[in-house]
Amino acid sequence: MHYTWTLRLSVALAFAVTSLVHGAEYRAASGAVVITPEGxxxxxxxxSRTKPVSEKVHDLHAKGLLLEDGQDRRFLLISLEVITLPAPFVDSVTKRISEAHGLTRExxxxxxxxxxxxxxxxxxxDRIIYPIDDTQVAALKRYSEVLEGKILSLTAELMGDLQPAHLAFGNGTAGFGVNRRNNKESEVGKPGFVAQGPVDHDVPVLRVTDPDGKLTAVAFGYACHATTVELYQWSGDYPGFAQAALEASHPDATAIFVTGCGGDINPLPRRELRLAQEYGKSLADAVDDVLQTPMRPLTGPIRSQLERISLDFDTLPTRETLQADLKGDDVYHARRAKILLEQLDKGIPIAPNYPVPIQTLQIGDSLNAIxxxxxxxxxYSLRFKKELGKESTWVATYANDLCAxxxxxxxRAEGGYEGGKAMVYQGRPAPWAPGLEEKIVNEVHRQLSSTVTTE
Ligand SMILES: [Zn+2]
Structure with missing residues (x-):
């Protein structure tokens, strides 16, 4: 314990001295690259989609924010306007970033x-949820390779562009997220309608300014699915419109959406492009409100950790149940059964668990980002903020592996789509077993209370 305190004190002192020398406590860089598919x-x-997309409402982007504290500890956030984030893609990109720039995986x-x-x-x-052929699979593979190259170029740009910066954090509010498990979509917005079920309407905002106080980047979140529209046109949905609105009103800044815990939340009502624009505008307005009020300055060292924790699946399918699925009427169960049977035929057993990545970023004692x-x-968002304090806690998801x-x-106990049924579309063999929440919560608390602060 004595060792721990000594260590923390010496890191804090070293950081304070460096801050005094350089004026600004941090350095930061931000930027964006267009990632709209070309073909x-x-x-x-x-x-339900039946054909590929080749038109766009607006461009899709990869956004990047690189932070560095006075002791050269860095943190890189990349936000992508895509729907999935498979582990092999993330592993490949992060390995190449580490090799090129010396950033650790954490x-x-x-x-x-x-x-x-x-x-x-x-x-x-992709082959379970989408009726796509080998040509489309190859096109998706090519797109993934091009995207990987663009993320590496963006990172290289940021590494060469670190500038003195001040950081601050605050929370705003936006009201369009509705719990989709507890409310009928057709009822939302009707006279007398009162939404049921838990939601998180907070809008966490991380402000990055230069030493003159000019906004250079703003990262912001919201806990809601980007499912306002279903178009045969590329679109960032409400987060894309929010980013665009903020960059229009702050032309020198990069606006970066960081997806919140909206696994069971939809933007309602929906299904019209004007609603995606409206929700984006209301989110951008919420961010602007926060930017215009005094925000809490962040101080102290940047620390980040990442662990993959093994979450168990419930009862796994047997060869017999898979063979029944293969012959059944449900096309998604049949597609999953085909893949799993091919795996079993190769002598590879179905894994009884899956390693879900849990990552935290701490900025001094003033911000815990999950x-x-x-x-x-x-x-999860509501629980962590209750346990850790809303003023200094930011909870995000869709990070590092969109596995399920x-x-x-x-x-999980209630069941339904997010409770277990969706696992089939995501290629997982079974719903999660009981006990996952405690494992996730314990790992987050373990990381945040850990005292690994030295290089
Ligand atoms: Zn989803």
Missing amino acids: PLWAGGYA QITLICTHTHCGPPLHAIE FLGGEAVVD YIPSERV
């Missing part, structure tokens, strides 16, 4: 906005 490509999200987070008018990246589950893998439901829905224990 026709399958769009993600809706199983210092990089990749997150996707989960726009349902964005491309899926190449992964085996990046959960998968599509975590809103209960991550229900809370409540949602």
Whole structure:
């Protein structure tokens, strides 16, 4: 214990001295690159799609924010306007970033906005949810390779562009997220309608300014699926419109959406492009409100950690149940059964668990940011903020591996789409077993209370 305090004190002192020397406590760089597919490509999200997409509402982007503290500790956030983020893609990109720039894996987070008018990246589950042939699979693979190159170029640009910066954090509010498990879509907005079920309407905002106080970047979140529209046109949905609105009103700044725990939350009402624009505008207005009020300055060292925790599946399918699925009427169960049977035929057993990445970023004692893998439901956001304090806690998901829905224990026990049924579309062999929430929560607390602060 004595050693720990000594260590913390010496790191804090070293940091304070460096801050005094350089004036600004941090250095930061931000930027964006267009990632709109160039040729026709399958769009993600809706199983009902029947053809690829080749037109756009607006461009899709990869956004990057690189932070560095006074002791050269860095953190890179990349936010992508795509629908999926498969582990092999993330592993490949982060390995190449580490090799090129010396960032450790813990210092990089990749997150996707989960726009349902964005491309899926190449992964085996593409063949379960989408009726696509080998040509389309090859096109998705090519797109993933091009995207990887663009992320590496963006990172190189940021590494060469670090400038003195001040950081601050605050929370705003936007009201369009509705719990989709507890409310009928057709009822929302009718006279007398009162939404039921948990939601998180907070809008966390990280402000990055230069020493003159000019806004250079703003990262912001919201806990809601990007599912306002289902178009045969590329679109960032409401997060894309929010980013565009903020960059229009702050032309020198990069606006970066960091997806919140909206696994069970939809923007309602929906299904019209004007609504995606309206929700984007209301989110941008919420961010602007926060920017115009005094925000809490962030101080202290940047620390980040990442662990993959093994979450168990419930009862696995047997060869017999898979063979029955293969002959059954449900096309998705049949597609999954085909893949799993091929795996068994190769002598590879079905894994009884899956390693879900859990990452945290701490900025001094003033901000704890949590990046959960998968599509975590809103209960996680509400729980972490209750346990850790809303003023200094930012909970994000869709990070580092969009492997499956991550229900809370409540949602898992209730069942339904996010509780277990969606696993088939995501290529997982079974719903999660009980106990996942405690494992996730314990890992987050372990990381945040850990005292690994030295280089
Ligand atoms: Zn989703």
